[in-house]
Amino acid sequence: MPETLVFGKPTALTEVPTHYCPGCTHGVIHRLVAEVLDELDLTRRTVGIAPVGCSVLAYNYFATDFHEASHGRAPAVATGIKRARPDLIVFSYQGDGDLASIGLSEVLHCANRGEKVTVIFVNNAIYGMTGGQMAPTTMPGQVATTCPLGRDVEQAGYPIRIAELISTLRTPAFVARASVHSPLHAVHAKEMIRRAFRCQKEGRCFSLVEVLSTCPTNWGIPPAESLTWLEQHMLPYYPLGVFKTPEGPDRAPLPLFGGA
Amino acid sequence: MAKKLMKGAEAMGEAAIQAGCRLFFGYPITPQNEIPEYMSARLPQVGGTFVQAESEVAASNMIYGAAGAGERVLTSSSSPGISLMMEGLSYIAGSELPVVVINIMRAGPGLGGILPAQGDYFQATKGGGHGDYRCLVLAPWSVQEAADLVQDAFDLADYYRNPVLILGDGLIGQMMEPVEFKADRRPCKPLAPKTWASTGWKGDRPRAIINSLFLDPEALERHNQKLAAKYAAMERDEKRVAEVGTDGQYEVLVVAYGTVARVVYTALDDLRQAGVRAAMVRPVSLFPFPYEAVRRAAEKAKAVLVAELSTGQMIEDVRLAVEGRVPVHFIGRQGGMLLTPEDIAARVRELAAGEGSHA
Numbered sequence: 001m002p003e004t005l006v007f008g009k010p011t012a013l014t015e016v017p018t019h020y021c022p023g024c025t026h027g028v029i030h031r032l033v034a035e036v037l038d039e040l041d042l043t044r045r046t047v048g049i050a051p052v053g054c055s056v057l058a059y060n061y062f063a064t065d066f067h068e069a070s071h072g073r074a075p076a077v078a079t080g081i082k083r084a085r086p087d088l089i090v091f092s093y094q095g096d097g098d099l100a101s102i103g104l105s106e107v108l109h110c111a112n113r114g115e116k117v118t119v120i121f122v123n124n125a126i127y128g129m130t131g132g133q134m135a136p137t138t139m140p141g142q143v144a145t146t147c148p149l150g151r152d153v154e155q156a157g158y159p160i161r162i163a164e165l166i167s168t169l170r171t172p173a174f175v176a177r178a179s180v181h182s183p184l185h186a187v188h189a190k191e192m193i194r195r196a197f198r199c200q201k202e203g204r205c206f207s208l209v210e211v212l213s214t215c216p217t218n219w220g221i222p223p224a225e226s227l228t229w230l231e232q233h234m235l236p237y238y239p240l241g242v243f244k245t246p247e248g249p250d251r252a253p254l255p256l257f258g259g260a
Numbered sequence: 261m262a263k264k265l266m267k268g269a270e271a272m273g274e275a276a277i278q279a280g281c282r283l284f285f286g287y288p289i290t291p292q293n294e295i296p297e298y299m300s301a302r303l304p305q306v307g308g309t310f311v312q313a314e315s316e317v318a319a320s321n322m323i324y325g326a327a328g329a330g331e332r333v334l335t336s337s338s339s340p341g342i343s344l345m346m347e348g349l350s351y352i353a354g355s356e357l358p359v360v361v362i363n364i365m366r367a368g369p370g371l372g373g374i375l376p377a378q379g380d381y382f383q384a385t386k387g388g389g390h391g392d393y394r395c396l397v398l399a400p401w402s403v404q405e406a407a408d409l410v411q412d413a414f415d416l417a418d419y420y421r422n423p424v425l426i427l428g429d430g431l432i433g434q435m436m437e438p439v440e441f442k443a444d445r446r447p448c449k450p451l452a453p454k455t456w457a458s459t460g461w462k463g464d465r466p467r468a469i470i471n472s473l474f475l476d477p478e479a480l481e482r483h484n485q486k487l488a489a490k491y492a493a494m495e496r497d498e499k500r501v502a503e504v505g506t507d508g509q510y511e512v513l514v515v516a517y518g519t520v521a522r523v524v525y526t527a528l529d530d531l532r533q534a535g536v537r538a539a540m541v542r543p544v545s546l547f548p549f550p551y552e553a554v555r556r557a558a559e560k561a562k563a564v565l566v567a568e569l570s571t572g573q574m575i576e577d578v579r580l581a582v583e584g585r586v587p588v589h590f591i592g593r594q595g596g597m598l599l600t601p602e603d604i605a606a607r608v609r610e611l612a613a614g615e616g617s618h619a
Contacts, residue, residue: 084333
């Protein structure tokens with residue numbers, strides 16, 4: 001019987017081994033994005049934008065044209081590429097320090113202008129590449145190198161919920177949060193990523209998928225336990241689901257006096 | 261095309277469109293708002309795109325993206341906004357992308373004022389942002405020259421894959437003069453297809469990675485040296501200078517750029533009628549700086565006078581050019597105050613008479 005290849009690497013990934021730490025879920029998320037690009041037949045007209053952070057070298061791993069952005073500016077770079085070449089599929093891949101801290105202005109305005117780009121936002125609740133500093137997404141009480149006694153919400157406030165924040169805007173087409181801490185969740189995450197890229201393929205405006213991710217190295221938790229830690233500590237604060245769809249309404253305030 | 265009366269800011273915008281630029285990203289700041297306003301109205305008429313960015317930081321990264329995708333792109337701003345763009349410009353220089361940036365300088369430092377000044381010379385010509393890089397810098401003195409230099413800037417940017425800065429001031433932006441756009445204009449440099457641009461990888465060329473990250477120090481040093489070779493080629497081939505009266509005999513050489521050179525030009529007229537012999541060298545390219553032209557002209561004078569709307573920035577390059585052969589003096593105004601022809605003529609008279617020996 002002749003051999004038939006039933007499973008392989010997506011063509012949107014290169015053969016370069018990643019530099020990610022053992023147990024880091026960046027690799028899973030890279031693969032999900034690459035599978036979606038292949039399945040939607042977008043790989044050959046895609047330009048990605050790498051952030052500053054652990055995924056700074058993403059251009060080595062995706063087999064598409066790529067830009068390396070300065071810290072937090074990937075959505076501005078994406079704007080420039082997409083406005084220059086509307087025929088391209090443009091996505092940024094950003095971590096939580098990059099997007100939720102230094103790049104908050106760029107992602108908000110990119111979303112609000114309705115740029116026809118897709119943002120993959122990887123939230124692992126910490127700065128990874130610089131060595132485990134507190135991020136805007138770090139959980140209350142979570143220890144980081146710049147909050148050695150744990151995040152003090154009196155000093156640093158509560159973690160930013162990006163999917164919720166972006167979904168308050170009228171313009172974006174699709175905003176969702178997913179996680180990759182279990183195979184089942186990864187399947188759901190892929191579906192969210194697929195819907196985001198489909199929006200762009202259909203010419204709809206801005207789409208963003210926040211993906212909860214682990215950082216065993218900087219959390220100081222072994223890889224398998226990190227998955228549990230994510231589930232126990234991040235999921236209750238960062239609920240999964242779709243926050244905005246192309247048809248979705250504005251967020252309406254609750255009525256002041258009772259309800260209808 | 262017939263001559264048309266245009267405001268400098270609009271002429272520069274139109275020049276960009278004539279040069280094939282179809283993309284503008286920028287953020288409002290006085291005194292250059294007429295450029296984005298003109299582009300917002302004009303670009304849609306020619307199938308182009310205008311985006312008002314959320315900040316100059318974002319605008320500088322948008323032009324990075326657009327240039328990386330292989331399209332001609334323009335931004336404009338004024339001094340404080342240009343400071344914010346230094347992030348993007350450093351990455352653009354490091355990634356070797358062609359962009360054109362117009363700086364309509366205002367008085368500083370800090371928020372400063374909104375009136376014309378030349379206080380950004382150091383920032384423009386010595387790099388500006390972090391790291392070891394140079395922008396090609398062109399300084400027009402008239403609306404026509406501004407339009408011509410903007411068109412050339414796009415060719416130079418593409419040829420060298422390097423940011424080109426147009427350094428003007430509020431006077432250049434606001435004044436109206438006749439401008440002509442030549443229908444048969446040819447590019448000032450030979451232009452190659454942008455095979456390096458990120459346009460979607462189909463396997464028929466190496467992948468386009470628009471990038472300034474080199475974690476291997478040996479690779480980064482090679483990259484730095486490649487950039488240095490490019491800047492050396494600019495210094496060899498792209499010096500631009502205008503001279504007034506340097507073929508005759510003179511006591512005093514005045515060096516000035518941009519609108520200040522117009523004031524000097526008027527002063528030279530007055531001095532000639534009064535029998536005082538003076539000449540002017542006007543650097544048009546500030547990087548590369550025309551050192552040889554300044555040195556040659558200075559050697560015939562007994563004194564050099566540098567006139568700037570700053571406390572003295574270009575004077576450092578003039579001193580490097582003159583190498584101590586002739587005393588170099590300075591006259592300047594700051595804060596948005598302007599030099600008058602009378603100010604300059606009076607100082608030239610002193611120097612011609614051998615007074616004012618201390619700079």
